Amino acid sequence: MDQIDRRILHELQQDARVTNAELATRVGLTASPCLRRVRQLEATGVIRGYRALLDHRTLGCELQAFVTLVMQREDRAHAERFEREVARIPQVIEANRLFGDPDYLLRVAVRDVPAYERFYSEVLCHLPGVAQFSSHLIMKEVKQDRGIPTGANP
The missing domain is CATH 1.10.10.10 (Winged helix-like DNA-binding domain superfamily/Winged helix DNA-binding domain)
Known part of the structure; x- marks a missing residue:
């Protein structure tokens, strides 16, 4: 390249x-x-696809949160089951497995605080193998995702 x-x-x-x-x-x-x-x-897969960037507020997703999760067990079978479940949840717009504690970082988008409370108690709390959750509600988006640095000098 x-x-x-x-x-x-x-x-x-x-x-x-x-x-x-x-x-x-x-x-x-x-x-x-x-x-x-x-x-x-x-x-070659460098460009994986194309998509539109949507305005979350216009679409009624006023609240975004980062959720950190610590797992009870970290063996492969439990991790794979947890990851399959998370991948099916539409409100989880990004999910990453981390080194160290916490084990996972999820980015969640919902309408508002009451919707997040329902999502937390009805969905997150029922995920398999989770020992601990911590929610970090986004107050203000300081910098939007502008893509991966390419090393180009525009």
Whole structure:
């Protein structure tokens, strides 16, 4: 992967709906080689897909929380069962297994505090193998996810 590929990735992370012609101009290529590079980045899995960034407030998800979880047992069978269950929960918009304590970090999106309370007591508390929860409600989004650093100098 060279500097042009990195600039392509940077530009696509900023605006995945940019036309190929505009993308080519931004990275200093003509349209055909630019499209070949994008297709190659897709084929090799560097670009995993494209999606729209949605405004959570407009969609009625006013409250987001980070939830840390400590497991009772950390063997493979229990971890796999827990991870399968978490993957099925639509309110969990991101889930990560961590080194050390806590064991997991979930990002949750719900309507409001009463909805989070219901989610906590009806869903989170019934997840298999969890010994301890801690909720961290997001007060203010300081920096949005702007993508992975590509090393490009835009």
